[in-house]
Amino acid sequence: xxxxxxxxxxxxxxxxxxxxxxxxxxxxxxxxxxxxxxxxxxxxxxxxxxxxxxxxxxxxxxxxxxxxxxxxxxxxxxxxxxxxxxxxxxxxxxxxxxxxxxxxxxxxxxxxxxxxxxxxxxxxxxxxxxxxxxxxxxxxxxxxxxxxxxxxxxxxxxxxxxxxxxxxxxxxxxxxxxxxxxxxxxxxxxxxxxxxxxxxxxxxxxxxxxxxxxxxxxxxxxxxxxxxxxxxxxxxxxxxxxxxxxxxxxxxxxxxxxxxxxxxxxxxxxxxxxxxxxxxxxxxxxxxxxxxxxxxxxxxxxxxxxxxxxxxxxxxxxxxxx
Amino acid sequence: xxxxxxxxxxxxxxxxxxxxxxxxxxxxxxxxxxxxxxxxxxxxxxxxxxxxxxxxxxxxxxxxxxxxxxxxxxxxxxxxxxxxxxxxxxxxxxxxxxxxxxxxxxxxxxxxxxxxxxxxxxxxxxxxxxxxxxxxxxxxxxxxxxxxxxxxxxxxxxxxxxxxxxxxxxxxxxxxxxxxxxxxxxxxxxxxxxxxxxxxxxxxxxxxxxxxxxxxxxxxxxxxxxxxxxxxxxxxxxxxxxxxxxxxxxxxxxxxxxxxxxxxxxxxxxxxxxxxxxxxxxxxxxxxxxxxxxxxxxxxxxxxxxxxxxxxxxxxxxxxxx
Numbered sequence: 300x301x302x303x304x305x306x307x308x309x310x311x312x313x314x315x316x317x318x319x320x321x322x323x324x325x326x327x328x329x330x331x332x333x334x335x336x337x338x339x340x341x342x343x344x345x346x347x348x349x350x351x352x353x354x355x356x357x358x359x360x361x362x363x364x365x366x367x368x369x370x371x372x373x374x375x376x377x378x379x380x381x382x383x384x385x386x387x388x389x390x391x392x393x394x395x396x397x398x399x400x401x402x403x404x405x406x407x408x409x410x411x412x413x414x415x416x417x418x419x420x421x422x423x424x425x426x427x428x429x430x431x432x433x434x435x436x437x438x439x440x441x442x443x444x445x446x447x448x449x450x451x452x453x454x455x456x457x458x459x460x461x462x463x464x465x466x467x468x469x470x471x472x473x474x475x476x477x478x479x480x481x482x483x484x485x486x487x488x489x490x491x492x493x494x495x496x497x498x499x500x501x502x503x504x505x506x507x508x509x510x511x512x513x514x515x516x517x518x519x520x521x522x523x524x525x526x527x528x529x530x531x532x533x534x535x536x537x538x539x540x541x542x543x544x545x546x547x548x549x550x551x552x553x554x555x556x557x558x559x560x561x562x563x564x565x566x567x568x569x570x571x572x573x574x575x576x577x578x579x580x581x582x583x584x585x586x587x588x589x590x591x592x593x594x595x596x597x598x599x600x601x602x603x604x605x606x607x608x609x610x611x612x613x614x615x616x617x618x619x620x621x
Numbered sequence: 622x623x624x625x626x627x628x629x630x631x632x633x634x635x636x637x638x639x640x641x642x643x644x645x646x647x648x649x650x651x652x653x654x655x656x657x658x659x660x661x662x663x664x665x666x667x668x669x670x671x672x673x674x675x676x677x678x679x680x681x682x683x684x685x686x687x688x689x690x691x692x693x694x695x696x697x698x699x700x701x702x703x704x705x706x707x708x709x710x711x712x713x714x715x716x717x718x719x720x721x722x723x724x725x726x727x728x729x730x731x732x733x734x735x736x737x738x739x740x741x742x743x744x745x746x747x748x749x750x751x752x753x754x755x756x757x758x759x760x761x762x763x764x765x766x767x768x769x770x771x772x773x774x775x776x777x778x779x780x781x782x783x784x785x786x787x788x789x790x791x792x793x794x795x796x797x798x799x800x801x802x803x804x805x806x807x808x809x810x811x812x813x814x815x816x817x818x819x820x821x822x823x824x825x826x827x828x829x830x831x832x833x834x835x836x837x838x839x840x841x842x843x844x845x846x847x848x849x850x851x852x853x854x855x856x857x858x859x860x861x862x863x864x865x866x867x868x869x870x871x872x873x874x875x876x877x878x879x880x881x882x883x884x885x886x887x888x889x890x891x892x893x894x895x896x897x898x899x900x901x902x903x904x905x906x907x908x909x910x911x912x913x914x915x916x917x918x919x920x921x922x923x924x925x926x927x928x929x930x931x932x933x934x935x936x937x938x939x940x941x942x943x
Binding site for chain 1: 736763766788
């Protein structure tokens, strides 16, 4: 993402300032918890998408900066709650907030970030953006619950999996792009195209995440590999595999899922079956298809460094190793 | 609250309908969890305040009904998260959602209710109400965190305690009243008076709650008595007592707080010291003072059955036994 960072270096600097400035609260401890997670080297993908989308649509001012900060707050809120729900110990190579301070502050500081984000948006008074963001965060909450309900359900269908990731991941990324379009005063057609771009990018992003969970190494990923299996998350590599596996292989997978503590050995066994049926290649391919679809929606826009950057970002989504 | 219920019987029926109608979601399970808590006989104090305030200010339509439903959603979201944070087993005489389904759904369904509430308000597009509500929910989240940080802190001052309860309880009740004023097209002076009324009512309400936690019985209260002590919540009866108690008595209280499992006997010991120094009478008196202050703010309004009902509600706050 280096060329992208250079292209919007000023906006990214303003973003970090804005994150600091907007994070006002009566309770100093809140800043401590938020800093721990928001300053831990996240990729800022959603803010970058807001910035690039706005600029590609012709935004000349910096009205998009606070929104870029706010979408990172919302994302951070979901990470805090996700880590509680998943009982995660490590994120981005660091201990999670719930590990350091316990579940209670993670739940409540996440709530603060949600409500603060709305409060900030309400103060700015752009009702179009507000509609997009409030609908997106509601879908996001629904997506998280859909995922929870599908935990350890080896009968999860591909369609159900796609619905989960569309809601829990793609909707907010689509909202980031659509928000940029609104702030860049794009017409309805371009606004819609950017939302679609974001949707496909988000799908590709989550698919790649679920792929990496099986193939990366702990140190590259900055979190534990094989965590989806441990947490009972039935993702596409496995769903594809279960369609083809023998009853004996399904039995091995079931056993690994039902164990209270999945070992490295269980993970390797399951991974071997997945590899046998090409579950990882299949997932990577679906991810690639979404990136291709995403890129098609950029054709509507005149060539510009920002359009190129969005295209590069889409490529990065599928080539990244973390 | 029987006469109040008769006075606004139609609005209360519409409220229950609205709660059902607005609770739309892609995930059926969400309704199940929300129903469990929202249909468990809560007092609907916040919705009633929205309705009475709007009607006292002259509202002739039913624009306030969806907002009355939404404020109950927000309150329900906080209950779901509170019960996770406090590890509570019983609420309103029933098992808590976290006891039945675990912490994860409680966290995520709470998130859904927060985001859905904003989504609904954004759709209605009353920016004044939106500002009041987004500021209030942010303060509420801050209040919950302030309270968490003061857990088991026997040096908590009266001022700190008041700040906690102002944020965690009074702000939302004040917002309910202010929202009613806005929807009843009240002028700035009356709107401010209703907010102040709500603030004092909210303070009185929480003080009475903290009083009841020491004096009620399990079956009357619908939840366990002495829970504040168990959860390390340092409330006014205790703060007052600690100002007067001997080193030996303070030691008894400290021991009860530091125990991983507080027994009925510990509770009785602490209660005895509190009674010795009049901690309960003191708390009840402060609660009563807030109710008196609240009532004064009603003087600005012309006599009406709604004004009488708000006055009765204020009296009910301090006379109630649950």
